[in-house]
Amino acid sequence: MSNIAGADTLSLEGPNGESQAVPFGGRLRVDHGLAAREAYLAGRGIGPAHLWLVDDLLSDGQLETILPDYAPPPVPLNMLIVPERANITRVRLMVEFLAEAVADIPGIERTTTPIRI
Structure with a gap:
């Protein structure tokens, strides 16, 4: 690359x-x-x-x-969220949905690090 x-x-x-x-x-x-x-x-x-x-x-x-x-x-996969929007329900739901969906991609391993919003 x-x-x-x-x-x-x-x-x-x-x-x-x-x-x-x-x-x-x-x-x-x-x-x-x-x-x-x-x-x-x-x-x-x-x-x-x-x-x-x-x-x-x-x-x-x-x-x-x-x-x-x-x-x-391994390469970390991060999601950036504007702090002021982190407690909005639709944002939290999207973060949770994406975290679950990404876990199903071959080669992506979920660590024990919790999702921080």
């Missing part, structure tokens, strides 16, 4: 929780996850991808995992 600092290093977490970092580069750089997804699908090479982005392609056999015991480090 051309718009992410440190994208020239591939960081992966192994099966025992160990971290590995290796130089990683290539001729094709994109600045959007969907562009990377399309490049993988077109056979343009290898690269890291979060499960939520490519789960359907893996399930259909269109992509193949080459390091199944390794994964990119």
